[in-house]
Amino acid sequence: MIEIERKFLVNNNTFKEQAFKSVKIVQGFLSTNPERTVRIRLKDDVGTMTVKGKSSGDGLSRFEWEKEISKPDALDLLELCEDVKIDKTRYLVKVENHTFEIDVFNLDNEGLIIAEVELNSENEDFPRPEWLGKEVTGDIKYYNSQLSKQPFNIWNN
Template identity: 50%
Template sequence: MPQEIERKFLVRDDSYKAMAYKKKRIRQGYICSERGRTVRVRIQNEEGYLTIKGPSDVSGMSRYEWEHALSLQEAEELMRLCEPGMIDKTRYLVQWGTHVFEVDEFYGENNGLVVAEVELTDEKETFECPPFLGEEVTGQVKYYNSFLMKSPYSKWGENLPENCQNKG
């Protein structure tokens, strides 16, 4: 089974923008956003993708992930089947050491949130931290895109839903 292993961090400043070698606009919705299984439709620039993710392991770093490329038309059609709410963000790619950090700057109801992720080949793999990395939030459910769709960052001053369990 294909596994995704990643760590997630808040971003402390916008220095990542000058460091980025590429950026892309992403819109995504969820056909299913149940805890432990998500089916996501993504339009990235002019490309479409369907992604299925399984539950995270205990550390929150690793989970099953399957992705399939779609035509733009197929992705747009599937977007109509998505649950209410949409994720809109720009992803900046920053090479730092031997790793690529994906920095997501969110818009809409998640405006103001900026999160960086680094994919790893092993949970114990070490990496160099770029200066823009802040607090680690790996495994904290409220930072999952599927959660942000239902409980946007702009509303976090209000109480989080009961099913939100933050680790760490």
């Protein structure tokens, strides 16, 4: 399956008032190779294993395969993951016909807030709420796999 998404920084916290759901996510990476990442995620009590392929040149699309796994399996696999785990709260916000996933990062990535919107095509129009900031689609330093190696708290902003 090919995933098409755009990624943005977030200007403020007003999206929280519009959220219809939030979930706690902990994830780690068995592989952060840009050619293929392998992620283990625990979202509330649901585990998943995801394999993502290399991003297109503009960063808009890439292959993604995901399979649900048990919580005990996810916990065991998280222990095998590379050092820094990603800890975040994801807020879901519906804006017209699109759902934005806004990740508020904790621990080593505290202070970083990223919004993603999945699209049906690379040229699809979508609403841009006032809290949506600078686009960072294709900027590899904002990929979760890279945030696990170079966390936000060590960046020289």
